[in-house]
Amino acid sequence: MTELNPTAASLLGFLHGGEASGYELVETADLVIGDFWSLTRSQVYRELAALEGRGLVEAGPTGARSRRPYTLTNAGRAAFAAWVAQPPGPETIRYPLLLSIGFGSWIDPGALLGFVAEHRVAHAERLAKYEEMLAEPDMDKYQRATLTFGVHYESAVLAWIDSLPEILGG
Amino acid sequence: MTELNPTAASLLGFLHGGEASGYELVETADLVIGDFWSLTRSQVYRELAALEGRGLVEAGPTGARSRRPYTLTNAGRAAFAAWVAQPPGPETIRYPLLLSIGFGSWIDPGALLGFVAEHRVAHAERLAKYEEMLAEPDMDKYQRATLTFGVHYESAVLAWIDSLPEILGG
DNA sequence: CCCCTGACATGACACAGTGGACTGTCGCAT
DNA sequence: ATGCGACAGTCCACTGTGTCATGTCAGGGG
Numbered sequence: 001m002t003e004l005n006p007t008a009a010s011l012l013g014f015l016h017g018g019e020a021s022g023y024e025l026v027e028t029a030d031l032v033i034g035d036f037w038s039l040t041r042s043q044v045y046r047e048l049a050a051l052e053g054r055g056l057v058e059a060g061p062t063g064a065r066s067r068r069p070y071t072l073t074n075a076g077r078a079a080f081a082a083w084v085a086q087p088p089g090p091e092t093i094r095y096p097l098l099l100s101i102g103f104g105s106w107i108d109p110g111a112l113l114g115f116v117a118e119h120r121v122a123h124a125e126r127l128a129k130y131e132e133m134l135a136e137p138d139m140d141k142y143q144r145a146t147l148t149f150g151v152h153y154e155s156a157v158l159a160w161i162d163s164l165p166e167i168l169g170g
Numbered sequence: 171m172t173e174l175n176p177t178a179a180s181l182l183g184f185l186h187g188g189e190a191s192g193y194e195l196v197e198t199a200d201l202v203i204g205d206f207w208s209l210t211r212s213q214v215y216r217e218l219a220a221l222e223g224r225g226l227v228e229a230g231p232t233g234a235r236s237r238r239p240y241t242l243t244n245a246g247r248a249a250f251a252a253w254v255a256q257p258p259g260p261e262t263i264r265y266p267l268l269l270s271i272g273f274g275s276w277i278d279p280g281a282l283l284g285f286v287a288e289h290r291v292a293h294a295e296r297l298a299k300y301e302e303m304l305a306e307p308d309m310d311k312y313q314r315a316t317l318t319f320g321v322h323y324e325s326a327v328l329a330w331i332d333s334l335p336e337i338l339g340g
Numbered sequence: 341c342c343c344c345t346g347a348c349a350t351g352a353c354a355c356a357g358t359g360g361a362c363t364g365t366c367g368c369a370t
Numbered sequence: 371a372t373g374c375g376a377c378a379g380t381c382c383a384c385t386g387t388g389t390c391a392t393g394t395c396a397g398g399g400g
Contacts, residue, residue: 005385006266013273023349036268040387045350047385065349065394084277087285088266090292096176096258098206098319103183104312107254115257122260142274145337149268149330156326160319167315175356193378210358215379217356235365235378 004083007039008047012056012080015072019060022048022068032143035126035150051076104168113165120161127154174253177209178217182226182250185242189230192218192238202313205296205320221246274338283335290331297324 004012014020014028022045029039048070051057056076060069072080097119104112130150133139139147174182184190184198192215199209218240221227226246230239242250267289274282300320303309309317 006264006269007385010269010273013276016276021349033269033272036263036265038262038264038386041349042351042353042388043386066351067349067394081276084270084273085281087288088270090289091263091265091267092208093206093261093263093323094176094208095206095261095319097261098316099176099180099203100254100258101312101315102203103180103254104315105310106183106186106251111255118257119260140275141338142271145271145274145334146268148333148337149265149327152326152330152333153263153323156322157319160322163318163322164315167318168311177356191378208357211379212359212381213357237378 004079006037006088007043008051009080009083010037010039011044011047011051012072012076012083015057015070015076016080019069019071021070025070033146036146109168112168116161116164120158123154123157123161127151127158130154174249175217176207176258177213178221179250179253180207180209181214181217181221182242182246182253185227185240185246186250189239189241191240195240203316206316279338282338286331286334290328293324293327293331297321297328300324 010029010033011025014025014032020028022041025048026039026041026044029037029044048057048068052059052070054075055073056079057070058073060071062068097115100107100112100115127150130147134144134147134151180199180203181195184195184202190198192211195218196209196211196214199207199214218227218238222229222240224245225243226249227240228243230241232238267285270277270282270285297320300317304314304317304321
């Protein structure tokens, strides 16, 4: 029984909510974990096929629009339980803006500040979205915890961006 | 002239400092951009081969321990200059701990807090490392800017972690 | 009634990125 | 002399990304 990867494990996790197609799983995942665990349609369909091959999920009869509804098997439930008991690995961040700044001496200073300003808008929007979602009173505490991460993260990025003129100005 | 990807562009960037082998480029990159732009030996060697095929770098005569020293070509310099003029894309974060928390209802609460505690140590260490590096007075302002991001990021993660007991406790 | 649009649904493919295993070289200290 | 650790590169299987292609179905407008 090879280890599950986090993406596959997440799919099994969502399938605890009942039967779902690949399309629905992508939508759910995008919504629920998309801000800190990226996945793509292609990858999801590939994982589902692999999970089916390993007997961790089962596909029901193909429905309208060639929809393939997947359900958890007992083996799938067990594999998920084993996965969540494992300590999670370190995070990876890939932030192209930081690359640009790191190579800032080759960039026109005005252009660089322009790039930063564009990113500031995106981060401010995400912060507002998270805060709006957190205002909802009846919310699962685990989702509240991940949203709170988002708030801390976006706030930190905004604070950093606002400190840049002083650092780069001289 | 297809677009450069950020990894390939970074290698060209580092080669502005003069001739270097794949091994040295991995070391440099790990040190300078490793905290916000992950790359692996395998990928670096593959990119170098591709860059050589496109005429953006040139390999000198193979030296001791089959060392292949690469240098920038004029085309490589031009490709890098074109790349840094482009606006950088959005960041991607993949944080397995957040997945675990998102699926927290299937995890033993004590174990979950244990996972969090382990991560706290790692983040505290990185924060200390960044602050120590920032204490250095003569430092390139661009590196100072990226290190400052690190400080903001790690501080935010620590603050978030410390807010978790309250969120998850109830 | 027909056609168009947009949401639903899957898959193929090429390329990028990761992590481990493997091979070999060389300098140095015991 | 030997054996360890840093240097240097390669291969492979798998995971992840982005785009293109294909087809289905529902509902509204003409």
